[in-house]
Structures are given as structure tokens and as C-alpha cells.
Amino acid sequence: MKRREFIVLGGTAGLLASTGISFAQDSWPSKPVTVISAYPPGGTSDILARLVADILTAEFKQQFILENVAGAAGALAGGKLARSAPDGYTILVSGSAPLAANKVVQTSLAYDPEADFEPITVLAASPALLTASMNAPANTLQEMLTYARENPGQLNIGNPGAGTKGHICAAIIGQSTGVEINHVPYKGSPPLMADLLGGHIEFSLDAPANYIPHIKAGKLKALAVTSAKRLAQLPDVPTVAEQGLEGYDQTLWFGIVGPKGMPAEIVTKINDTLKAWSTLPESQALLASFGVAAVLNTPDEMRATVAQEIQAIQPLVDAGLVQPS
Numbered sequence: 001m002k003r004r005e006f007i008v009l010g011g012t013a014g015l016l017a018s019t020g021i022s023f024a025q026d027s028w029p030s031k032p033v034t035v036i037s038a039y040p041p042g043g044t045s046d047i048l049a050r051l052v053a054d055i056l057t058a059e060f061k062q063q064f065i066l067e068n069v070a071g072a073a074g075a076l077a078g079g080k081l082a083r084s085a086p087d088g089y090t091i092l093v094s095g096s097a098p099l100a101a102n103k104v105v106q107t108s109l110a111y112d113p114e115a116d117f118e119p120i121t122v123l124a125a126s127p128a129l130l131t132a133s134m135n136a137p138a139n140t141l142q143e144m145l146t147y148a149r150e151n152p153g154q155l156n157i158g159n160p161g162a163g164t165k166g167h168i169c170a171a172i173i174g175q176s177t178g179v180e181i182n183h184v185p186y187k188g189s190p191p192l193m194a195d196l197l198g199g200h201i202e203f204s205l206d207a208p209a210n211y212i213p214h215i216k217a218g219k220l221k222a223l224a225v226t227s228a229k230r231l232a233q234l235p236d237v238p239t240v241a242e243q244g245l246e247g248y249d250q251t252l253w254f255g256i257v258g259p260k261g262m263p264a265e266i267v268t269k270i271n272d273t274l275k276a277w278s279t280l281p282e283s284q285a286l287l288a289s290f291g292v293a294a295v296l297n298t299p300d301e302m303r304a305t306v307a308q309e310i311q312a313i314q315p316l317v318d319a320g321l322v323q324p325s
Contacts, residue, residue, distance in 0.1 A: 028088050028266055032063040038077035038094035040070045043160065043189035044207040047290055048123060048254050049093035052274065059273045070188060073161030074098030075106055082111035086261035091120065091270070095207070099255050100309035101163035104317050107324045114310070117257040119302035121271050124292040125253040127227035128169045129208035130157075130240070131220050136202035141173075141224045141243040144203065148179040158184045158192045158204040163322075165252030166205035168313060169226045171321040176245050183322075196220060207252055208233070208291035226250040233291060253295065255302055267299055 033056070037049035046068065053064040069077040078098040084090035092098070097105075099113050111117075130141060138144035148155035159166035162185040174181040184201060186192035193210050195201045197219060204211075205226070212233050214220040222237040228249040230239060240248040256274075258267065277283050278294035287294055297305070316322040 028263075028269070029060055029062040029064075031089065032065050033088070034084075034090045035064050035066050036077050036081055036090065036092040036094075037066055037068045038070065038074035038092060038098050039068075039160070040188040040190060041068060042210070044126075044209040044290060044292065045093070045095040045254055046188075047209065048292070051286075052093050052123070052256065055274060055277050056270065060269075073102060073106070073163050073185065075102055075109055078102065078113065078117075079110040081257065081259055082116040084259045086118065086259040086263075088258065088262055088266035091256060091258045092117075093123070093256050094254065095160075096165055096253050096255065096309055097161055097163040099257060100306045101165075101168065101313050103310050104314050105163035105167075105322055105324050113257075114303075114306060116260050118260050118262040118267060119299040119306065120256040120258060120267050121274060121299065122253050122255045122295040122297050122302045122305055123274065124287055124290075125251045125295050126207055126209075126292040127225040127231055127239075128166050128205050128250060128252050129211055129222060129231070129234075129237075129291075130169075130224040130226070131196060131204050131206070131211045131215065132223055133196050133199045133202050134219065134221065135199050136221065138203075138223065139221060141238075141240060141245075144223060145173075145177055145179050148181070153180055153182070155179065156182045156184050156201055156203065158186055158195065158201045158206075160189045160192055160206050161185050161187065163313075164206075165250065166207075167322065168316065169250045169252075170205045171316050172248070172250060173240065173245065175316065175319070175321050176248065212291060231291065232288065253305065254292070255305075257302075271296070271299065 035053040037046045039045045053066045056064040069080050074097045081092040102109050103113050137147045157170045189210050196204050215222045224240045225231045275296040278296045
């Protein structure tokens with residue numbers, strides 16, 4: 001991650017203390033806590049993991065140490081968490097793939113996200129952004145679809161990993177329009193964005209944060225956002241629904257979980273701390289700069305979100321639109 005991002009995240013660590021928000025502490029945490037990040041440094045998921053580590057370090061006066069465990073679309077990180085002791089000293093911050101989709105898109109997954117994880121909260125959500133390289137043969141979603149129809153088998157859309165929401169969003173576009181899409185999974189957002197900037201791939205569907213500066217600088221083209229409403233940072237970029245796919249509304253989300261059996265009182269402490277932090281105007285502005293909005297729901301609500309995500313993806317797998325790996 002760039003030095004500027006470390007400075008920005010580090011600057012948020014004192015927000016809780018400066019506003020007087022505090023929670024009673026008992027013996028937890030009495031030693032450093034590991035915060036697993038399921039993706040490489042630099043992507044939105046990893047930025048949020050670092051942010052969570054900063055906030056919790058500031059609140060509990062104990063080190064929350066980030067550990068990147070990237071690979072297999074987050075499955076390596078999920079497996080490590082599932083094998084961890086449920087004592088509150090290991091948590092995972094991730095996009096939705098390791099927390100839900102991997103259950104149906106990976107045939108040899110070493111864990112079950114519903115059975116092996118203790119939900120803490122959905123931290124934040126955002127639309128996915130359909131982005132194109134400057135040499136891509138399209139400036140709008142409909143132009144991309146026309147290209148796909150005129151050049152069968154030639155539309156390649158990159159995503160940050162199999163089963164990520166970018167992958168799912170593209171599959172639903174293909175299902176809705178009947179166009180053939182080649183899904184190209186990468187090992188996280190940074191290498192995907194690098195290939196897009198270099199013109200080695202023409203289209204991507206991914207969280208918007210990394211792409212917005214390059215779009216504003218004229219180095220990439222933004223074709224569509226996947227949510228029902230436009231993205232505040234890119235108000236001129238229309239939604240997928242506005243471009244002919246009526247009713248299309250897909251958001252990606254980032255969550256926090258612990259190993260199954262993690263004590264409820266520790267889950268509550270983490271949830272309450274992050275929820276209090278998210279109410280601060282400074283916090284909301286910071287999240288908006290990353291292209292995401294706070295969610296901070298309850299563990300039970302997160303459990304329902306995970307189940308809904310799995311149920312929504314299963315028909316895509318059954319129809320062969322998302323190929324299990």
C-alpha cells in the first residue's frame with residue numbers, strides 16, 4: 001500500500017479517543033490480536049482490514065496486527081481462520097467471496113463459511129464498477145454488449161478472484177443479456193488494475209476505490225456501476241439498470257468474522273466499537289473516499305446476508321454461468 005494510505009488510516013486511529021467513545025474492558029485482549037486480510041495489500045478489502053486494525057488498536061490499547069493471507073480467492077485466509085482457536089485473538093476482514101461465495105464456487109474448500117465462522121458484522125458495502133482500458137472497444141455498457149455479440153467469445157472481463165462479487169456481477173450481466181463473457185480471475189485488485197492500465201485486459205468489474213483516481217485522471221474509462229443508484233464520487237457514470245438492464249442491482253460487501261465458537265461478549269465488543277466509530281462524520285467521509293458506505297449490522301443480520309449470498313449464487317453455478325474451481 002502506498003505511504004499516503006498508511007498515513008490516512010493511521011490518522012483515523014485517534015477518532016474514538018478524541019470523541020470520548022469508550023467501552024469497558026476486561027481481560028480481553030490481554031495480548032496482540034491477529035487481523036487476517038484475505039487479499040494482497042492495496043485493494044479495498046485490505047484497506048478496510050488495516051482500518052479495522054487501527055480502530056481496534058486505538059480502542060483496546062492492545063495491538064491488532066494485520067496479516068495478509070492472500071490466495072485462492074480468499075480461501076487460504078478462510079481456511080486459516082477456521083483452524084484458529086475461537087478465543088478472540090484471530091479475526092478475518094474480507095470481501096464476500098471467502099465469507100459466502102466460496103462455499104458454492106470452490107469444490108474442494110477446506111472450510112464451510114456458514115458452519116465454521118462466527119459472524120461479527122458486515123462492515124461496509126459498495127457497488128462494483130465496470131471499468132475499461134483506454135483502448136477498449138466500448139465507452140458504455142451497451143457498446144460493450146454490442147462488441148460481445150459481434151465478436152463471440154472475445155469479451156474478457158477481469159475480476160479480483162473467482163467467486164468475488166465482480167465475478168458474480170459479470171455473470172448476471174451475461175445471464176440477463178445472453179452474451180458470452182470470459183471471466184478472468186486475478187489474485188486481487190492491484191494486479192487486475194495494473195493489467196487494465198497497461199491494456200493487457202480491456203474490462204474489469206471490481207470495487208471502485210482503486211479505479212476512481214485513474215478514471216478522474218483520464219487513464220481508465222468508467223462504463224457503469226452495479227447498484228441501483230449512481231456512485232457519489234462518479235456522478236456522471238450511469239448504473240447498469242439505466243443502460244437497459246432494468247432491475248439490475250448488485251452490491252459488494254466486506255465483512256468481519258471470527259472462528260466458530262468465538263465468545264459472544266468479544267463479538268459484541270468488536271461490533272459495538274466499530275459501530276460507534278462509523279457514526280462519526282470523519283469516519284463516514286473516510287469510508288466514502290474509499291468508495292464504500294458503512295453498514296455495521298448485527299451478527300444475526302450478517303449471518304442472513306451470508307445465507308442470501310450463497311442462495312443467490314447457487315443458480316448461477318447450476319446454470320454453468322459461474323464455473324466451480
